[in-house]
Amino acid sequence: AQSVTQLGSHVSVSEGALVLLRCNYSSSVPPYLFWYVQYPNQGLQLLLKYTTGATLVKGINGFEAEFKKSETSFHLTKPSAHMSDAAEYFCAVSKAQAGTALIFGKGTTLSVSS
Amino acid sequence: DADVTQTPRNRITKTGKRIMLECSQTKGHDRMYWYRQDPGLGLRLIYYSFDVKDINKGEISDGYSVSRQAQAKFSLSLESAIPNQTALYFCATSDATASTDTQYFGPGTRLTVL
Numbered sequence: 001a002q003s004v005t006q007l008g009s010h011v012s013v014s015e016g017a018l019v020l021l022r023c024n025y026s027s028s029v030p031p032y033l034f035w036y037v038q039y040p041n042q043g044l045q046l047l048l049k050y051t052t053g054a055t056l057v058k059g060i061n062g063f064e065a066e067f068k069k070s071e072t073s074f075h076l077t078k079p080s081a082h083m084s085d086a087a088e089y090f091c092a093v094s095k096a097q098a099g100t101a102l103i104f105g106k107g108t109t110l111s112v113s114s
Numbered sequence: 115d116a117d118v119t120q121t122p123r124n125r126i127t128k129t130g131k132r133i134m135l136e137c138s139q140t141k142g143h144d145r146m147y148w149y150r151q152d153p154g155l156g157l158r159l160i161y162y163s164f165d166v167k168d169i170n171k172g173e174i175s176d177g178y179s180v181s182r183q184a185q186a187k188f189s190l191s192l193e194s195a196i197p198n199q200t201a202l203y204f205c206a207t208s209d210a211t212a213s214t215d216t217q218y219f220g221p222g223t224r225l226t227v228l
Contacts, residue, residue, distance in 0.1 A: 106156040
């Protein structure tokens with residue numbers, strides 16, 4: 001069975017500081033990994049995804065994530081936080097084959113202070 | 115126009131009432147999903163459909179039913195609503211022909227059961 005653990009339900013950073021949101025997964029088969037962002041009162045928007053190939057994945061709004069198989073991790077980073085990054089972030093996993101649904105983590109709320 | 119739409123966006127109802135939430139998509143995707151979001155629990159899969167004749171239960175299907183009226187429409191019903199079904203409900207779609215299972219989300223329906 002697959003599962004996702006997001007470490008830290010709330011993360012607070014100052015504007016301009018590094019953003020690090022942690023995600024660990026469990027999967028018995030090669031996974032596809034995703035990060036979604038949810039801004040207040042909105043639906044989920046795909047930030048980035050890892051399927052195969054390069055383990056460092058770049059997404060929208062300056063975010064990136066690195067797939068580390070040995071650590072079963074897919075942490076999300078951004079070098080310099082902006083006030084507009086304040087949102088809830090979800091890590092998700094699916095099996096590396098077509099026809100499976102996503103398993104989501106419980107989410108991490110990012111707060112950015114000036 | 116949005117690719118994935120949900121109606122209604124907000125609904126308040128009473129215990130025991132039958133409620134239908136509707137989802138429509140213009141993306142031409144075969145696969146459609148219903149999730150519910152609860153604070154601190156992330157998104158959990160209720161039902162999913164890989165085509166009009168293929169409907170599957172998700173993690174938390176008890177108390178819910180679905181109907182796939184056409185490729186573009188997927189409805190979620192609560193036959194007899196109860197207060198613990200108060201949540202934010204999301205519809206999502208994905209493309210069966212794509213190599214990855216990226217899901218695209220609607221804006222959500224906020225349901226309150228009194």
